Amino acid sequence: MRNLLLATVSLTLIAGAAQAQDAAWTGAYVGVSAGLADRKERGSETIGFDTNLDGNYGDTVRNAAGADAFSTGFCGGSFNTNAAPGGCSKDDDTDVELSARIGYDYQMGSFVVGGLVEYTQVQLNDAVTAFSITPAGYAFNRKLNDLWAVRARGGYAMGDSLIYATGGYARGNMKHSFNTTNGVNSFTRDGGGDANGYQIGLGYERKLTPNVTVGVEWLRTSLKDDDYTVRAGNTGTTAANNPFLLVNASGTDFLRTSEKFKFDSYRVTASYRF
Numbered sequence: 023m024r025n026l027l028l029a030t031v032s033l034t035l036i037a038g039a040a041q042a043q044d045a046a047w048t049g050a051y052v053g054v055s056a057g058l059a060d061r062k063e064r065g066s067e068t069i070g071f072d073t074n075l076d077g078n079y080g081d082t083v084r085n086a087a088g089a090d091a092f093s094t095g096f097c098g099g100s101f102n103t104n105a106a107p108g109g110c111s112k113d114d115d116t117d118v119e120l121s122a123r124i125g126y127d128y129q130m131g132s133f134v135v136g137g138l139v140e141y142t143q144v145q146l147n148d149a150v151t152a153f154s155i156t157p158a159g160y161a162f163n164r165k166l167n168d169l170w171a172v173r174a175r176g177g178y179a180m181g182d183s184l185i186y187a188t189g190g191y192a193r194g195n196m197k198h199s200f201n202t203t204n205g206v207n208s209f210t211r212d213g214g215g216d217a218n219g220y221q222i223g224l225g226y227e228r229k230l231t232p233n234v235t236v237g238v239e240w241l242r243t244s245l246k247d248d249d250y251t252v253r254a255g256n257t258g259t260t261a262a263n264n265p266f267l268l269v270n271a272s273g274t275d276f277l278r279t280s281e282k283f284k285f286d287s288y289r290v291t292a293s294y295r296f
């Protein structure tokens with residue numbers, strides 16, 4: 023009888039410990055992170071033109087002599103002078119980012135699933151310039167000021183450690199601008215605003231206490247930004263043989279050729295679990 027009682031108590035304690043372990047990562051939490059955002063992109067971007075205003079941005083702008091008005095080319099960044107030899111200034115494509123999040127996890131055995139809402143403060147610039155043979159410079163710039171994200175995450179718990187993958191929806195507060203040294207045409211801006219996309223990433227967390235965790239995280243953010251256009255038109259005194267008016271007297275529309283705004287984040291995290 024005594025042995026049976028001892029065995030029952032032992033099994034109860036073991037079951038209780040296992041249940042506590044299974045629930046170690048279950049619950050709500052709040053957290054913060056700090057790190058570096060890096061927007062270094064591969065490839066080259068240009069500016070597309072729609073000379074007949076049919077919505078297709080693959081046209082060549084030509085002057086009255088038939089020459090390509092933008093044969094001098096394009097460059098990444100904002101123009102330094104009105105001519106291509108002056109080149110472009112480098113974008114601010116890295117920045118310190120700060121984030122705050124609130125979330126909930128649920129542990130099932132060794133597996134942990136959950137979701138979170140996060141706000142990130144970060145500032146990244148992305149500009150592209152076209153140079154005409156006039157000469158003149160035309161620069162599109164977009165700047166990400168902050169970001170909201172809603173992500174799911176799932177991982178594997180090993181005692182006080184958790185490794186996980188995460189992914190979900192992101193919405194960035196994008197500000198647009200256009201600058202030019204052309205003083206002959208009028209320039210009408212249209213569109214712009216928030217950019218939508220997604221985030222994916224990987225992370226690691228470790229418990230310092232039952233309520234406090236620290237970790238590291240990598241995130242890739244990809245936003246779609248494709249609705250900001252500029253129309254070069256007639257000021258009222260612009261010559262009829264102006265390259266932007268030759269095909270359609272109403273003008274020529276401009277659009278940057280890359281709609282993607284991507285960057286990587288490398289973070290350290292800290293959370294308090296309730």
